[in-house]
Amino acid sequence: MRYAYYPGCSLERSAASYHTSAMKVADRLGLVFQEVDDWNCCGATEYFAINLLPAYALVARNLALVPGDLAQMAVPCSACYVNLKKTDKYMGKYPQLAQRVGQSLAAGQLGYRPGGVQVRHLLDIIVNDVGCDAITKGVVKPLTGLRVAPYYGCLIVRPENGFDNPEYPTSMDRLLRALGAKVVDYPLKAQCCGGHMTQISEKVAYELIRRLLHNAAEYDADVIACVCPMCQLNLDAYQGNVNRHFGTDYRIPILYFTQLMALALGLSAADAGLGSEIVSAQPALAKIAVEVPQEEDKKARKRADKRALPMPTMPDEEA
Amino acid sequence: MMGEKIGVYVCHCGSNIAGKVDVEEVARWAADLTNVEVSRHYEFMCSSLGQELVENDIQEKGLTRVVVAACSPHMHERTFRGACARAGLNPYLFEMANVREHDSWIHDEPVQATNKAKALVSAAVHRVTYHEPLEPMQAKINPATLVVGGGVAGIQAALEIAEAGYPVYLVEREPSIGGHMAQLDKTFPTLDCSACILTPKMFDAGNHPNITLLSYSEVEGVDGYVGNFTVTIRKKARFVNEELCTGCGICTEKCPKRVIDGVFEAGLGYRKAIYRPFPQAVPKYPVIDAESCIYFERGKCKACQMFCPTEAIDFEQEDGIVTVEVGNVILATGYDLFDTRKIPQYGYGRLANVFTSLEFERMVNAAGPTAGSIVLRDGVTTPGSVAIVHCVGSRDKNYHEYCSKICCMYSLKFAHLVHERLPGTEVYNFYIDMRTPGKGYEEFYHRLLEEGTHFIRGRVAEITDAVRRPGEEGKIIVQAEDTLMGAQRRIPVDMVILSPAIQARHDASHVAHLFGISCSHDNWLIEKHPKLDPVATMTDGIFIAGCVQGPKDIPDSVAQGAAAAARVLGLITQGEVELEPVRAIIDEERCSGCRICNNMCPYHAIDFIEDPGVSRVNPALCKGCGTCVAACPSGVVTGAHFSNEQIMAEIEGILVSLDGKEPIPEVEALTA
Amino acid sequence: MMASGNGQPSSPGTFFEEVIAKTPGGEALRLCLQCGTCGGSCPSGEDMDYTPRHIFAMLAANMKDKVLRSNTPWYCVSCYYCTERCPQEIPITDIMYTLKRMAIAQGLYEDADAPDWSQTFIGMVEQFGRSYELGLATRYHLTHRPLGKIRLGTFALDMLRRDRLALTPSSIRNTSQLRAILDKAKELEGAQ
Missing domain, CATH: 3.40.50.11810 (Rossmann fold)
Structure with missing residues (x-):
């Protein structure tokens, strides 16, 4: 499975351990991550507070840089993830925004069509594409x-x-x-x-x-x-x-x-x-x-009192 | 067609139409249309004076066709057909143009709205020219009635009809009738004991000579039309022979399998694998829940059979199919409670002492799992503080946008019951708006204010056991903005009661489909008119009552049950009804006998006649939907009142009105 | 009712309408029920001058000055709880961003720290295409919070000791392309 990979600024230094471990784990699981060439900062939570359109344009540059043969982008940082995903989603939902972001990108000889890249968090890819069963085996x-x-x-x-x-x-x-x-x-x-x-x-x-x-x-x-x-x-x-x-x-x-x-x-x-x-x-x-x-499961404890009322069950409860 | 004399009448509907459409201009313009003899506008065409205008013109000017441009045909088509008939004109030589719902109400720009009104009038004038006189058909009304759902609305409807002397089949899915009302302890605002007022009615319904009670049964198929429905009902195997069972209850006592009762006890209590949901159940016979029964699981046990004094237990019993003939149907299938697990931040299912409203109803009920004691999930500890959360899943676009109507009142009732049973307990009601429209309801709210209930105006944000401050240890913390104070508050309590939305039954859309009626986007069944025909549906002979139509409290449900019964009794007394002659007709001379229409017909109204090998429409079953007309490869099916000529003329009428241009040639070619 | 149903502003040019126009999906703001789910859910709601719900009531009353001077938008941590839970599907977090932009543009904020932090951050991004923590934090703290730098010191020292702070900025190669894109975007936004 091949993905474009957007590390984000933090993973360069302050979260280098995230980057290192993610790369090693990906390698072990057979995931191929191709780093987006010359990617830039996603603007974190700050840029949207200053200028709206430049903020979307800043983020969209990264989407535009994804090579055409890669349909999905793996993002380890949650803030980058939300900005990239939101930009793609809003461009799809608000045509005027998409048009003006497009004009801005064109000033740098770039272009991006909403929906072109599916932005996914690293956790999503590992849990849902690789799957817990495959991981257990490893x-x-x-x-x-x-x-x-x-x-x-x-x-x-x-x-x-x-x-x-x-x-x-x-x-x-x-x-x-x-x-x-x-x-x-x-x-x-x-x-x-x-x-x-x-x-x-x-x-x-x-x-x-x-x-x-x-x-x-x-x-x-x-x-x-x-x-x-x-x-x-x-x-x-x-x-x-x-x-x-x-x-x-x-x-x-x-x-x-x-x-x-x-x-x-x-x-x-x-x-x-x-x-x-x-x-x-x-x-x-x-x-x-x-x-x-392995610790005894505390949940298995018996009810102390016969008068105790039953608990509602949850659909996804751990056995 | 030439030489018809058409009268056109444009209604002002007060300012409803005239406020947007220049009605005088439309009437003036329509006067010049082909065959139009007279064209008028009038303030209220539906008034008796308006109708007299039509009647006088028919008689004095010899009109042969009438067009009224007013509201929806749903509203007044019948009115104006009546006026035509009174003046001696066949009522089907009338056509209605809807310039209100389809025009003035939905457009902002007066000139364009006026142009559209002209187009609609022109369409109607062109169409009506091709109308043909039709004679309505008569259908006899079978005096028996099917009532589906044995909650309070269904019971009320069944009793009203039975008392009037007509037979009723009352079908209930659960082992006993009674519905949600049987689960409740007290009813607001009078605090009557719910069981005390309901069980006599249940008993009457179960023992009335005119009521055939089919409990633990479900409707599987419906055929026919108003006055003449054939209904197939599956009577699920009870594994108890009703002829032999005396309802003594020994089987339940001896049954070794205890399971959580997710239905009657709302998950708060237990029942046996062979059980009667509650002591006053009607009928009194128990059922074996085959999914929990040890015998059905492992092939041995049969404790119930061994101890039954009348040998009523029958493990070999199978589902039975019952077919009944009825003239009318009343659907009163009730509601489901919103599943609060869908809002994980409210903690239900994770935090032991978060309860739902129905759980609390069972808890405060003297016949419930705690014999009426208000206790925490441990079954012992009395809460010192209780939070009641309104609007759980209601008034929320993420779940249900509508207000569930009854939650404010029963939440107040809960607060009262806590004050009453556990004096000194602090009670907090978290609400968005306090909605108490009803007789004695606002007064009940005031009573709760007097009782010292804490009312916090703010929708609860989250409920957690994560301690943030001293005083929160061991409590569940309800976090909300107190919007009247403008500040966030965290209230630590021992018990939380969630007041979930009431929502349509999970299978409501299936029921609607089965009976050929429609439901809204949130699956409530749709009434014929929200104000003026609240218990009828668009399908003649099918009526609705109670929460199947939308959230309702007990008085409203009972009123609807009685209202639906009154409508049915009216039809039964008439003895027969007129059926719209809007039917498909097959030209048998030209029918190739391909039988394509036979299977397409949603009402099973087309039969294939072996000799001479053609298809034929049963006019009593046909609804005039037009599916066969469109499907016929030879084009030999005609829809009466919806013929190709009529529809093409209608389209042409719209097209010629556009800028006064001549008809488009293609359209002429098509109509030729 | 008719007018709002057609999405027509009831009174164009008001502060309320301006906030709606400047927020993608902002029309939902008209649907606010004042239920307080946002204010109840906000992790920093206790420290805000006004809860988000209160801000929306003030918006509807066009209390521009009070709204833009409040600390509310700056105390938004972008956790999106309010947006997720809002029963009327109002994009509350995005509205907070709009209010921040308007406060900066009109110089109406009272608490200087937050907006300056944002501006320092994006200055860095526009220059290098990436952010680098030490330069940013140092410049910000030295300019705006000289007394706070001692605490920053221990934090920075811990981070430096574990090689988690960049001392020099990393830069993208094609800064001129990024600059061109951002300049164009600013031009388009200004022309709106």
Whole structure:
């Protein structure tokens, strides 16, 4: 399976471990990622706040640079993903916008027809194109005993992306289970990390980060798995600041889901891009080096009281 | 065709038409059309004075054709056909041009609207020239009636007709009649005990000599037309012989298999594999749920059979097919509750102490799983605080755009019941708008204000157990904007009750198809007229009542049940009805006998006659839909009142009106 | 009713209509029920001057100055919860972007930090075609928040130690092409 690949600015340096692990994992799974030549920044959440049309034109340049033989684009960063996807969608929905973006691109001898490139998040491709069954087959070092909190954040699921539930996503849950991890089903998994709020109001940003760390800690997560460099940065690099601000002592390592995949698929710690996280992942990962027997499923506990009322069942419930 | 004298009448409809269309100009213009003898405009053509205009002109000027340009034929075609008939003109020599719904109401620009009115009048004038006198057909009305759905609306309808002395077949899908009302504890705003007022009616319906109750049964097929329907009903196997069963209940007691009752107990309680949904069930006979029964699963058990004192258990019983002949049908199939799992941020199914309204109804019901105690999911703990969430899946374009109408009132009722049973408990109602239109309803709201209910105006954003602040530990937190305060609030509570939308039955569109009527985009069955004919449908002889038509409370459902019964009784008393003579006719001389039309006919109205080998239309079954007319490869089927000449003339009428130009040659060629 | 049904602005030229016109799909703003789902869902709603719902009521009342001076759009974290949950399908996040653009264009914002951050960021993107964190953060903090740089220091030091901060900007090759595209887009937008 071949895809155009749009890394985005963060993956060049601050999220290099995401890039490294994604490339190694893709290679192992037989995915061919061809980097879009001379791609530019997607504008993050900032450009749309300044100039609307230039923002769409900025994003559309990347879509225009995708070679004609590649119908799909893999995007690891959730912010880039939402901007690329939204630009394609709005160009399709609002012909006047499409026309003016087209005129702008033409000034650079480029052109893009809406619908020409299907923009997909890396997680979507791994879970839905490769599939959890195929991944399970490739697992050589299952993450048995590791309690992983899948953290989706916002932009991978909202605005509605069509591949997962915008309020209660489960794709990464299934993937991590396929890797042998114990998935922590905690309620805040699709809440916001604060995005660029660290640059605007530290007080507000720290509170948003604290809520997530607190909730993951309440559910005894060993590690938080994320799908976006912005989420990783906020939860990892600001964890110390949050601890100082609130007098707390969270030490939850924040890894990219591709890093955990790399480990489970038997790749080295270097190939998994480990070591660049600010909150050390060492204590948590020690758990999978020593084989911890699989934890008893707490859900199987019997009702204590005959008077207890039945719980409604959920369609997608873990057996 | 030449020498016809046509009268044209353009209605103002107050300002409805005249506000946009220059009616005087249209009337003046129409006077010059071929064959037009007289052309007038009048403020309200449907008034008796307006109708008299038509009648006088027919008699005095010898009109042979009449065109009224007014509203939709749905509204007044019958009115003006009546005027023609009274003046001695065959009513089918009349044609209506719709210049209101099709013109003045939907266009902004007066000149263009006026031009369109001219085109529509011209079309009608051209068409009516080719009309032929038709005579309506008569059909006898079978005095028996089918009522589908044994909720309160269906029960009411069945009883009204039975009391009047006519036979009724009452079909119910579940093992007992009673519907949703049987599940409720109290009814708003009077707080009557729901069961106390419903069970006498259930008993009457089950024992009335004129009512044949077919419970645990579903309609599978419908044939025929008003007055003469043939209905096929599947009577599902109960595995209990109703002749022998005394309803003693020993079988249920002895059955070792306990399953969650997702229907009557709304998932909050259990039942056995052989069960009667509730003690007052009508009929009293239990059913075996074959999907849960141990015998059907593993081939052994038969505990019920062993203990049954009358040997009524019959594992060999099979579904039966019953065919009944009826003159009219009343559909009262009710509603489903919106599945709150579709809104994951409200936590139902994940947070134990989030309940649905029906679960809470069962909980507060003295005959329910907790014997009326309000407790958390552990079955023991009493909540100290309860949040009630309005508009779950209603007033939301992501789910249902409509207001479900009853939720505000029953949410208030819930708040009252909590105050009453658990004094001192804090109750929070989260609402967008408080909707209490009904007798005594607003007063009930005021009563709840007096009782100290906390009302927070804001649609709930999310319900979570993720603790953010001290005081939230161990609670479920309801997060919303208090819009009257303009600030976000998080209210920690012990119990949440969701008030979900009521929505059309999952198989409502199937039912509509089965009975040949239509449903709206959200699957409510459509009435003939939303104001003036609320229980009839576009198909004669098929009526609707209760929530199958849209969200309704109990009084409205009962009123509709009775109204539908009154309509049916009217038809039964008439004894026969006139059928529209708009029918297809096959020219048997020219029919090749290919039989293509036989299978195309959606009403099974065309039979093949072996000798002389041609197809023939049964006029009583034909609805005049025109499918066969279009399908016939030899072009020998004619639709009465929709002949090729009439339709081509109508098109020509539109075309000649455009800038006064001559007809387009192609059209002439086609009509030739 | 007739007029809005046809998508005709009730009073063209008002602030309310301007916001609608400048937002793709903005017409849905007319459908706001004032239910508060947005305000209840917003992660930073507690710290906003006005909740999004409140802003929409103010928009309908054409309270331009108060709306554009409020911190509300700047405190939007683009999480799209409001957009996803809105029962009337109003593109709320996009409206917040529109309000930011209008506030900058008219110089009406009170809290200088947020808009300046956005402008610093896009200045960088327009120059190099890509963003680079240290240059951006340093320039931003030195210009706007000199007191905040100490805290930034520990953060930057952590990041530098793990080789996660770029000290030099990475640049695309064809910056002139990008410039041409953006110039054209700005010209078209200005001509609107």
